[in-house]
Every structure is written in structure tokens, then in C-alpha cells.
Amino acid sequence: MEHAEFNKDLLKFLNASPTPWHAVATMKARLDAAGFEELDEKEDWSLGQNRGYYVIRNGSSIVAFRTGTEDTALSGIRMVGAHTDSPCLKVKPNPELRRKGYFQLGVEVYGGVLMNPWFDRDLALAGRVTFVDGRDTVRDVLVDFSKPVAFIPSLAIHLDREANSNRTVNPQTDLPPVLMQVPEDDTTSFDSLLSQQIASETGGKVRKILGYELGFYDAQEAGYVGLRNEFIASARLDNLLSCYIGLRALLDTSGDEAALLVCNDHEEVGSVSSEGAQGPFLNAVLDRWCGAGKAKAVARSMMISADNAHGVHPNYMDKHDENHGPVLNQGPVIKVNHNQRYATNSRSAAVYRHISDELGLPHQTFVVRSDMACGSTIGPLTAASLGVTTLDIGVPQFGMHSIRELIGAEDGHTLFRVLREFMQRKQIF
Template sequence: MSDSLTDLQRFLAASPTPFHAVQEMVERLEKSGFKSLDERDSWDLKASGRYFTLRNGSSIVAWVMPEESDLATSGMRMVGAHTDSPCLKVKPEPDIHRHGYQQLGVEVYGGVLLNPWFDRDLSMAGRVNYRAVDGSRQSALINFEKPVAVIPSLAIHLDREANKSRSINAQTYLPVITGQGEEKASFKQLLKQRLLEQGADDVGDVLDYEIVLYDTQQPSLVGLNEEFLVSARLDNLLSCFMGLQGLLSSDLTQGCLLVCNDHEEVGSMSAAGAQGPMLQQVLERIAPDAEERIRMIQHSMMISADNAHGIHPNFADKHDANHGPLLNAGPVIKINANQRYATNSETSAAFRDMAEQVDVPVQAFVVRSDMGCGSTIGPITASELGVKTIDIGVPQFAMHSIREMAGTRDIMDLTKVLTKFFNEKAV
């Protein structure tokens, strides 16, 4: 097992929320000499400078200024991914007390495959905003780490049709059990207690929070020859990690940029999402002159990295017969005639050429003509910036499940192509 796969497993385990994922990325960037910039401050960008900036603590843009070349003529090599994953999110007033059980109400975030959430050892993590003892407002990341909740299935004896037709009512079936007690518990008090345990000794009152549930099972290498990585949140922390690895493995002499946005799973329409102005505003500060910026964008290319649907051997009829990507057979170019993906022949050809140069096979995915097609940040970014874009990703199984599966060879291969892309002299 390579050191990179070991590091990937650590990254996934340490990133139960977008906030934690961005924190992990920041640590890796800082170790490689990248400097943090606050959007509220004035920026003084230097040639060869390495920088990153955050928004909402859940989206990040990291970039490298070129050594000598003019950005207006050399462009930026851009890779985009997203930090969020479908999950269950704790409601604002979540406390439920029924039949002596303490429960929390949850709402569904994104297109969650709900069945696998039952009978799992769940923990909680996220961001807490609180009033400090000195009266100031502060925020902190929180992670309970150990299993603290569960959604038990109803026994088949009480639902004999469960294996045939059980549907899930998100309002009534999903409140998680966190314990037992005679009286209703206070979730905010629980958060305060955990913050104190984590060492935040300035907590006065918890004002609000963004807390999600997550599976405590660690990422695993699976298969007789460890061909597969199985983990939560592969969609799309896997692309965030590969994009970051590609950037840090490059020679860091070209104009390069990695953007990882929050809120893709719910449409990207937020201040920190791909449909928001974050990337555009960063580019305006990188190239303040409007004409030079337009020239830069037209010399640039965006690789939108988000996992693809691998052909499932038990459900092969869900794929177009000629477009069923196999795990460990190479990264996938995603194509859609109706622009659900931003790929065109020019960007596809560029990606194929780079992959061939580093001896990486490439596959193509087109959804069945009688099925709807999902989308990515690719078309959003392409339309917002006017930059030529391609949608790619590694093939995976169980997309949007609490536990997903991808091929280990594909991870290494796509990282090689992204590294090659960041080193390109011209795009």
C-alpha cells in the first residue's frame, strides 16, 4: 500500500464535515509553503507566490502565481471539486424524548441513499458558534469522534414486507437515538460540554451550530489484493484530495489553482458554492485588470473532478452498453449532449493527451438515453467564468451511500494526470 493511500485514508477519517476537510487541506498547504490570505484584507500577490483563502470555513481556493510568465498569456491550470457530501443534519430544535429514549431530529442534506444509514455506529461533527465568557462571538469545530447515535431498523417480524417494499419516511423514520433518560436532554448543553472536553475553556452559551451525523467506521482497503478503497464521503473528498496531491506534487512554477466548494450536493447556490462569486472574486484579485483577466481565462482550462458511476456487475442494465466505466481501468471523461457536463471535444482531447503522456488509460461515461443525468460544478463554473472545462472523475460504486467504493489504481492514476496538468506550459 502506497504512502499516498495511507495519507488519503487519514484525510477521509479526519474530514467528517466540509469544515474539517478544509482544515485538513489547510494543514497540508501550509506545510508546503502556502500563505493564508483573508478576503477582508488587502492582498499583495508576488510572482511565484503560493496562497490560499477560505470562505465560510468550508470552501477553499489555493493557487500559485507563475514565476515569470504573464498570466494574460499563460493562463491558469484550474481544478475544481466539492467538499460536501450527502448526509443527515441535526435540526435547529432537535431534542425529542419518547418512551424514555433521547433522540435528535434530523433533516436530509442532498440526495442521500437512506437505507445504509440504519444500524450504523454514528457520531456527530461540525461547527458551533457560541458567546464566549468575555461576551465576544466565537466559533469552533467539534467532533464527538466516538459512536453516540444510531438509527435502529424495525425488526422484520413487525414488517414482513420490509425486503420487498419498505420506503423511508425522512420525518418519522430517521430521528436518531442518542441514549435514555427521564427528561428531555438539551442538545446545546451537550455541545457546550463537548467543546469544554476539547479544550475550549471560554465557552459561555452556544448560540447556533451546523452539526451532521457520520459513520464512525474507518476507511478500508478491500479485496483479495486490496483493489478497492471503501469509505464514507468519497464523493467528493476523494477529488479534493487528488486535486491537492496533484497541486503539491507539481513543480509549482506555472499559474495553478485548486478550488473546492461547499454546497454542490444542494445546488451550489450559496456565497461559498460554485454558483456563488468566490472563484470569480479571487480571479479578479489575481488579475485586477478586466481585459487581462479575460485573456487569462481564455488561456486557461478547468478540470471539474467529481466521481463517476462505475458499471455495477449486478446492475449492468443501468448503463449504456458502450459506456460502462470499470473500476481500476482509468479515470472517466463525463459527457452529456445537454450540457449537464461541461466536456467538449477540445477539453476531452487535451485530457486524453495528458493521460497518454503519463501512461494512464481513460474511459468515457454517457448516461443511458432513457435516463436523466446528474451534474457537477463543471457547467456552473464554465458558464460563470467562460473558461473551457472538462468533467472527469474516478469510477465508483454506491454513490451517495454512507459508505462508497472506488478503485485504488484509479486514485493513483488520476493524481498523475492532475499533476501533469498543473505542470503544463500551455493549456
């Protein structure tokens, strides 16, 4: 089946992308293989018609686009947005902790981490390191230890009798992972361990570590779950799933219509950065692509912000509005919030529903309970920045922001089929 091949490639993408930098590197490799040309923001651009291009900022955000066969001022642009980052535990700048012969690292909580599931998991470590090489040149390199190197052991219930009824997690004192045992006089530095890893991965010499952005991640690979393989379990489904879906949709379009994918970093911490959705990255790309016709192009464009949705949990059904409880494997979820936590309006929702109905594919709708706060996405930020008609949608999932999340095995492919059609549709409205 087509969706089986889609999911097989999805698992490969997830396993290759433990950090935003690795996710962008994975997308870059696929774009290169498809004939897309990389653009440098420091240089002049000369864009041709019916061509594919991409721009990377900070190594962790990417904008990829097809120019189409017409002037964007007349055709508009079919945009899809997602984000590359996920909640995790990031290593502090001076992280070494030595206690009773155990070597640990201090960590900072990145984003809205669901902390309890991080205990008693096999943890790997990956990210970006900046260093001085053997030629006294400052370089960036991606590292991935690619195996379990750390563990955050729970305190035994015998020492915490209220663990099952009243457990709280102090991120400063409870979360430093254990990496190894060392003698009392050990002076091993984390920088030296990083230097060894870089040398192992690249074969190059490291004179000095200058900085790093590293995060722990679940070493268990993505895979199927369920007696009938109805589900997919993985780390970082929020929101690498949408990055993958958007990338596949862009690569599989006809190329006749102007289409764009933006995958921003830092969504989980508010998107306020040079490469985040509240930063200037997308606007800068559109300025250089569309030129004086940008305002007209945007007026004819639409953005679909793809970010996962909360599926109704069978053990906690009262956490959803009784008429808006999305079920896994019953279609992507149109997300509505009239207080503008989601950017969906009746017009943008109608575009998606119409395409989905034409393809004979299911879709659902989510509205948060009226007595609960609503999360948000890059959708409202992009809509406000560009003034573009925007839809918020996502695949329903369980365990959002946990170290391991769960989706239905059919929903990703369903969203892909609709986004592919959206990206190559001549008339949006």
C-alpha cells in the first residue's frame, strides 16, 4: 500500500533527525537529491521559473520553494509551515557534576517538557558543536552519539512512598542524567568527551571546543505499535511529522504552481528568534523572491500551518469538548480557536475541506474546552506577520511533549495527500 511506503520513509526520517540541525540536514539532502538549489542569504539571487530552491538559517530552520511557471503576483503561493524543534533536555554550558563517583551533566529544560516520562529511558545525545580544528579554523559540526549514553534513574518507591500519588519533578535537582562512573580524582571534562566524539565521527582534529547546543533524546527508534500496527510511536512527532509531510508534498508536486515549505526552529519556546516564526526569515525570503509584487502575491496566497493536534484520550475523555474529540486514524484535525490561538477561519477551513472531500479523505475538527486554555502554533504568528490567509491543522496524537508520542498510522499519509494537492492546485480560492 502507498501509505505503508510513506510510513517506512517517515520512520527513517524521524530516526535520522534527533535535533533541529539534523532534521534540516536531512531535508537538505533530500532537496539536493531532487535537484533543488541552495541559496545563500549573503549573496545575490537569480531565480528562474519552474525551479526549486531552498534557504537555511542557523542550520536549524529552512525555507524551500518552487517558483512555478507564472509571476507570483498573479498566481499566489501555496505555503505550508511546520517547526523543527521539540521539547527536550539541553546540556548547560558548564555541565559537569561529580557525585559519589558518578559523572552527570546539568540540563536545562527546553520548551514545555512532560518531564516524568524522561525517567528510566535510554538516552542518546546529539546537536551542533562549534570548535577550532587542526588548521585553527572555527567550524560547526553536527554530532550524534547514536547510542544510549545516559540515564535518569527514578528514585525507588521504597524511598518515596508518595511517588504514585504526589510526585513532582524539580528540573534542577532531579533531571541531571548519569553518564558514567569515574574515580574520585577524575578530571574528565565534557569538552574532552565532545572532542573525542567529533574525532570519531569526522576523523578531524579538535583543538578547542568553543560552544555547543546539545540535547538528550530517546535512543529507542521510531516504530509501529499495536496488535494490528495501527499506531506509530516515536520521539519528536511534534513536529517532525509535519516537516516530513510538508517536504514530501513539496517534492511530489508537479512544480507548475508556486509552492513553499517553511520549517522554523524555536516554536516550542515562543518563536522569537532570527530563525523563528516571529523573526524575519520567511519575510526576507519572500521579499527577494517576489520583489515589488510581494503584497499582491501574499493576497493571492494561503498558508497551512501543520502542527499536531490532541487526540481524545480514552482514559481522559473529559479533557475534550464532547463534540470535538479527534480520534486517531480518522483524519487530520482542523484546529479552531476564535481567540486567535489558531489562525483558522471559515475561508481557510473551507479550502482544506473542499480538497479533502474531493479526494474522498476524512477530516476532523478540534476546539478546546471552553474552560481550558488553548495552545498555539506558528499559524497566528505567520498570519500576523505576512497578512496571509492561514489554516491550522495537524495529525491527532497522544502524549504531546512526552519523550515518546503516538499517532495513527494512517493520518500522516492522509494529510500528505491533501497538502500535495493543495501545493499543485492552480486556483486556491
